Amino acid sequence: MEKQILLLPGDGIGPEIIAETKRVLEEIARMYRHTFRFIEGRIGGDAIDATGSPLPEETLGLAKGSDAILLGAVGGPKWDGNAPEKRPEKGLLQIRKALGLYANLRPVRVLEPLMGASTLKEEVLADVDLLIVRELTGGLYFGEPRERRQINGEDGAVDTLLYTRGEIERILHQAFQFARTRKKRVVSVDKANVLESSRLWREVADEVAREYPDVTLSHMLVDNAAMQLIRDPRQFDVIVTENLFGDILSDEASMITGSLGLLPSASMNTSKVGLFEPVHGSAPDIAGTGAANPLATILSAAMMLQYSFGLADEAKAIEVAVDRVLAQGVRTKDIAKASENAVSTTAITNAVIEALALKSASSR
Ligand code: NAD
Numbered sequence: 001m002e003k004q005i006l007l008l009p010g011d012g013i014g015p016e017i018i019a020e021t022k023r024v025l026e027e028i029a030r031m032y033r034h035t036f037r038f039i040e041g042r043i044g045g046d047a048i049d050a051t052g053s054p055l056p057e058e059t060l061g062l063a064k065g066s067d068a069i070l071l072g073a074v075g076g077p078k079w080d081g082n083a084p085e086k087r088p089e090k091g092l093l094q095i096r097k098a099l100g101l102y103a104n105l106r107p108v109r110v111l112e113p114l115m116g117a118s119t120l121k122e123e124v125l126a127d128v129d130l131l132i133v134r135e136l137t138g139g140l141y142f143g144e145p146r147e148r149r150q151i152n153g154e155d156g157a158v159d160t161l162l163y164t165r166g167e168i169e170r171i172l173h174q175a176f177q178f179a180r181t182r183k184k185r186v187v188s189v190d191k192a193n194v195l196e197s198s199r200l201w202r203e204v205a206d207e208v209a210r211e212y213p214d215v216t217l218s219h220m221l222v223d224n225a226a227m228q229l230i231r232d233p234r235q236f237d238v239i240v241t242e243n244l245f246g247d248i249l250s251d252e253a254s255m256i257t258g259s260l261g262l263l264p265s266a267s268m269n270t271s272k273v274g275l276f277e278p279v280h281g282s283a284p285d286i287a288g289t290g291a292a293n294p295l296a297t298i299l300s301a302a303m304m305l306q307y308s309f310g311l312a313d314e315a316k317a318i319e320v321a322v323d324r325v326l327a328q329g330v331r332t333k334d335i336a337k338a339s340e341n342a343v344s345t346t347a348i349t350n351a352v353i354e355a356l357a358l359k360s361a362s363s364r
Contacts, residue, residue: 002035003309006066008059010044011088012282013292013345014072020294020349021070021301027353028305028314039066043095044074044088044282054091060098068308069095069275070301073282097137101267101275102167103174104134105303106250108233110257113326117258117335120230128256130236131182133175134246136267138167139197141243163197163242165204170270172208175240176215182237184215189225189241189249201242222249229253254279261293261334264300266307274308276300286333290344293332295322298352321355 007022009015022038029036041059048054054074063069074088084090095101110118110128118125143160150156172188179186188205190198202219209217220228222245228235229249233256241249254263260280268274278296286292299322306315326335330351333342343351 001309001311002037003067004037004039004065005304006062006069007038007040008043008069008071009040009046010072010074010282011046011076012073012284012287014044014046014074014282016072016287016290016292016345017278017294017297018070018072020345021297023349024298024318024352024356025301027356028318031317031356032311032314034311034314043071043091045076045079046074047091048079048082048086048088052086054086054088055094055098060095063095063099063275066273068273068304070297070304071275071277072297073278073280075282076284076287093141095275096267097142099273099275100137100269102135102137103171103268104132104136104246104250105178105266105268105307106132106134106246106253106263106279107303108132108250108253108256108263111262111323111326113323113329114258114262114335116337118256119258120233120256124232124234125256126234128233130233130253131178131238132246132250132253133171133178133238133240134250135163135167135171135240135242136246137243138163139243161195161197161242161244163200165200168201168204169208172205172240173211174268175238176208176212176217179215179238180212185237186215186217187220187225187236187239188217189220189222189239189245191222191245192219193221197242205240225249226252229256250279259293259335261296261332262299263296264303266300266303268307272308272310274304276304276308290346291333291342292345293334294345294349295332295352298322298349317356318352321352321358324355324358325351 009018041062110125140161143162192198192202263279302315302318305311336342
């Protein structure tokens with residue numbers, strides 16, 4: 001198979017984790033005889049410094065001509081004071097919107113060797129395997145008006161939570177289709193007791209559910225969902241929700257696994273071109289120290305192989321290699337216990353590549 005992959009390293013630890021993940025993909029290409037052509041573009045603060053824009057036209061052109069995009073992270077204190085249009089995060093919102101990436105997938109799987117890294121009790125964690133499907137291009141982050149204005153003679157501000165029936169339908173369809181390949185349970189999260197947009201969401205969810213009689217749909221209010229995720233995360237299979245709720249719930253869910261450094265994500269549209277990125281940010285506090293955990297990005301690359309390229313075996317090989325490395329006790333600082341020696345970004349990637357080689361030796 002021949003594919004073009006656009007690498008967007010971005011800011012902070014982004015370049016470090018992307019460089020390491022590229023090595024893993026190169027190893028996969030070698031093992032399975034694929035050709036991955038890597039090209040690189042600018043996004044975020046790096047792009048602002050070079051071109052004045054967080055998403056230069058050139059990057060968007062490269063993205064549109066590629067089969068998939070692997071992104072590190074954007075942002076950092078250097079650009080915190082910038083005007084809204086010149087902030088690194090704007091580049092992310094723009095590329096998602098420009099490519100129509102309306103479905104954000106965030107799997108949360110508790111890895112047995114890392115149970116100790118979570119703040120939750122082990123009996124709550126065993127067998128957690130859930131998928132958060134977050135609507136990504138609508139809702140409060142995109143609705144207009146969005147402005148500062150005078151309200152009753154004092155400073156005020158307004159943001160707009162807006163959804164159309166079509167936007168809700170397509171994300172619900174995605175959730176039901178993923179549920180079909182899993183445990184066939186969808187929980188739709190909303191705030192239908194207060195928000196009009198949530199009442200439409202709930203109505204549409206019930207309608208879409210009729211097309212998937214083999215999948216069970218239930219509804220949960222977002223405040224309850226936030227509690228249930230911590231109380232008993234095993235109850236969930238697929239959670240589908242709107243943009244803001246999904247943003248918050250998926251960060252909460254990340255703590256179930258014990259580290260942001262382990263959570264991959266994918267943003268997809270109905271065609272197969274997707275953007276794959278770790279859930280964590282650019283971690284400016286550890287950038288350049290060699291301490292960044294690359295596993296979330298490596299697992300994002302596995303999602304890319306599976307969801308964009310249909311390479312399920314190759315994706316599984318990466319997941320198994322990561323599990324094996326963690327079972328061996330290899331840890332970066334963010335997931336190491338005080339008593340354990342932490343290794344560098346490069347060292348843990350080397351261990352993943354070695355574990356992949358073991359797999360290819362054992363399957364020969
Ligand atoms: P963050 O995720 O960057 O960091 C939070 C904490 O987790 C930090 O202590 C960091 O060192 C640690 N951490 C995160 N990823 C890690 C990894 N791979 N390995 C080891 N430790 C890791 O969140 P933040 O500090 O709130 O934000 C920093 C910058 O990142 C901000 O500019 C923010 O806007 C941006 N951000 C970007 C994205 C994105 O690009 N998708 C997402 C969230 C935040």
